[in-house]
Amino acid sequence: xxxxxxVPAPHPGVSGPTAVGGVAPVLGPxxxxxxxxxxxxxxxxxxxxxDFDAALLGIPTRGVPLARRLAERIxxxxxxxxxxxxxxxxxxxxxxxxxGVRPLNDTVEPEGGVDGxxxxxxxxxxxxxxxxxxxxDALTELGRPRAVQLAVLVDRGHRQLPIRADYVxxxxxxxxxxxxxxxxxxxxxxxxxxxTDPAADSVPxxxxx
Amino acid sequence: MRNLLSxxxxxxxxxxxxxxxxxxxxxxxxxxxxxxxxxxxxxxxxLFFEDSTRxxxxxxxxxxxxxxxxxxxxxxxxxxxxxxxxxxxxLTVAAMGxxxxxxxxxxxxxxxxxxxWVECPVVNAGDGTHEHPTQALLDAYxxxxxxxxxxxxxxxxxxxxTHSRVARSxxxxxxxxxxxxxxxxxxxxxxxxxxxxxxxTSWELDPVLSGKAHGDVDAVMMxxxxxxxxxxxxxxxxxxxxxxxxxxxxxxxMLGDDVPVLHPGPMNRGLExxxxxADGLRSAVLEQVQAGVAVRxxxxxxxxxxxxxxxxxxxxxxx
Numbered sequence: 001x002x003x004x005x006x007v008p009a010p011h012p013g014v015s016g017p018t019a020v021g022g023v024a025p026v027l028g029p030x031x032x033x034x035x036x037x038x039x040x041x042x043x044x045x046x047x048x049x050x051d052f053d054a055a056l057l058g059i060p061t062r063g064v065p066l067a068r069r070l071a072e073r074i075x076x077x078x079x080x081x082x083x084x085x086x087x088x089x090x091x092x093x094x095x096x097x098x099x100g101v102r103p104l105n106d107t108v109e110p111e112g113g114v115d116g117x118x119x120x121x122x123x124x125x126x127x128x129x130x131x132x133x134x135x136x137d138a139l140t141e142l143g144r145p146r147a148v149q150l151a152v153l154v155d156r157g158h159r160q161l162p163i164r165a166d167y168v169x170x171x172x173x174x175x176x177x178x179x180x181x182x183x184x185x186x187x188x189x190x191x192x193x194x195x196t197d198p199a200a201d202s203v204p205x206x207x208x209x
Numbered sequence: 210m211r212n213l214l215s216x217x218x219x220x221x222x223x224x225x226x227x228x229x230x231x232x233x234x235x236x237x238x239x240x241x242x243x244x245x246x247x248x249x250x251x252x253x254x255x256l257f258f259e260d261s262t263r264x265x266x267x268x269x270x271x272x273x274x275x276x277x278x279x280x281x282x283x284x285x286x287x288x289x290x291x292x293x294x295x296x297x298x299x300l301t302v303a304a305m306g307x308x309x310x311x312x313x314x315x316x317x318x319x320x321x322x323x324x325x326w327v328e329c330p331v332v333n334a335g336d337g338t339h340e341h342p343t344q345a346l347l348d349a350y351x352x353x354x355x356x357x358x359x360x361x362x363x364x365x366x367x368x369x370x371t372h373s374r375v376a377r378s379x380x381x382x383x384x385x386x387x388x389x390x391x392x393x394x395x396x397x398x399x400x401x402x403x404x405x406x407x408x409x410t411s412w413e414l415d416p417v418l419s420g421k422a423h424g425d426v427d428a429v430m431m432x433x434x435x436x437x438x439x440x441x442x443x444x445x446x447x448x449x450x451x452x453x454x455x456x457x458x459x460x461x462x463m464l465g466d467d468v469p470v471l472h473p474g475p476m477n478r479g480l481e482x483x484x485x486x487a488d489g490l491r492s493a494v495l496e497q498v499q500a501g502v503a504v505r506x507x508x509x510x511x512x513x514x515x516x517x518x519x520x521x522x523x524x525x526x527x528x
Contacts, residue, residue, distance in 0.1 A: 091514075097514070097515065099515070100515035107236060137246070141240065
């Protein structure tokens with residue numbers, strides 16, 4: 001969509017992204033691929049100790065394909081298939097009344113359920129932490145996991161709740177007014193992470209709450 | 210969407226959004242813990258001036274599963290029987306701090322009037338012979354699950370069309386969703402103004418069911434023959450009605466194997482519907498009841514969860 005292909009991706013080590021002309025993809029497809037691979041290895045380190053009795057739960061929209069990719073890479077690297085599901089948090093959000101009614105997404109229980117297992121929540125951007133709080137509530141409706149962990153592709157800071165991620169793909173310092181968007185090929189046509197300044201931000205952004 | 214008074218209030222996008230939301234709500238019916246938080250702290254009053262079991266209880270369950278407080282007020286125990294006017298009764302209930310009213314009344318148009326008196330959203334749960342929009346939504350939901358998208362689908366509705374709010378709401382909603390409707394009734398039970406409705410009509414059932422009259426049939430909906438009509442001179446005897454318009458075992462066999470048979474209930478077995486039709490594989494009657502809860506959850510959610518702000522269909526959830 002907003003093609004990361006259009007602008008050459010700067011090297012992934014950039015810490016303070018500057019949005020020149022509004023759109024500067026701070027991570028391109030190759031970086032996203034490498035980050036997912038690294039996260040998969042990190043998850044394997046943890047769940048290998050648990051006999052791989054774990055499940056990935058993606059938070060819609062982009063957490064769902066991300067969880068699927070992570071599971072696929074985990075299987076490639078470890079040879080063990082891992083259950084994947086999705087968890088809609090819309091009805092559990094604390095800003096439901098403020099922001100109006102939204103359409104719901106699917107909740108799909110991972111094969112084997114969540115009871116007694118380690119559940120790893122997967123999301124694209126970690127910002128205020130409110131989505132994760134909602135996800136924890138939504139998860140209690142599905143069952144009682146042994147433990148819950150959090151994996152995010154991008155941690156952009158500015159937490160409003162005492163929440164941290166167990167697996168972080170990329171720490172991306174931003175100012176709170178910027179918006180950080182993760183693009184994934186499954187939804188957006190190509191992979192990339194884009195930081196937009198408020199002035200240039202004409203698209204309703206994720207990562208703004 | 211501020212109120213849901215008529216199926217005509219719903220355009221295609223809004224109707225589709227309700228049905229999509231209902232799909233997701235339906236999933237929690239199979240869970241052990243059937244409770245979702247979006248209407249916590251909201252109060253919904255079921256104001257029923259006419260008897261009802263399934264509609265009232267499914268609204269009650271729908272509200273409770275979304276964590277609303279649901280209170281039932283029925284006419285029998287109300288001040289109405291002590292001579293209070295409808296308006297006073299409604300304003301008294303509304304003054305208690307109610308967030309939504311679900312109203313059934315035996316007079317057509319009463320729910321519309323009530324919505325003009327109160328500030329909160331009002332849902333029509335059936336008014337006289339006028340409309341019953343949530344029944345139409347649950348029928349459309351059931352049909353969509355069986356048939357997929359309803360565009361160009363041909364739905365046949367059979368029975369007392371004149372006195373049926375179900376038929377009226379279904380014609381409006383199903384055509385909004387792109388389906389084609391044929392109404393079948395004896396001349397005495399076909400409303401005189403039916404020519405203005407967006408549907409075809411027939412006085413005979415067999416040519417319609419066989420597909421000869423109006424094309425192949427994708428679904429059949431049988432309406433209840435209301436007992437009180439039998440003495441109204443609309444048809445000579447119950448038996449004659451059953452012979453002419455009942456979904457007998459022989460008529461069910463005229464339908465394709467995957468043609469769903471719907472009935473809003475309560476059923477008069479042996480009159481408008483035979484047991485072979487009601488209990489056969491084509492029957493969607495129990496699916497309709499299940500759909501009733503999911504659809505009413507979706508309606509309450511979309512009316513109430515956003516504090517009356519317009520519902521959006523496009524916005525994505527922020528992280």
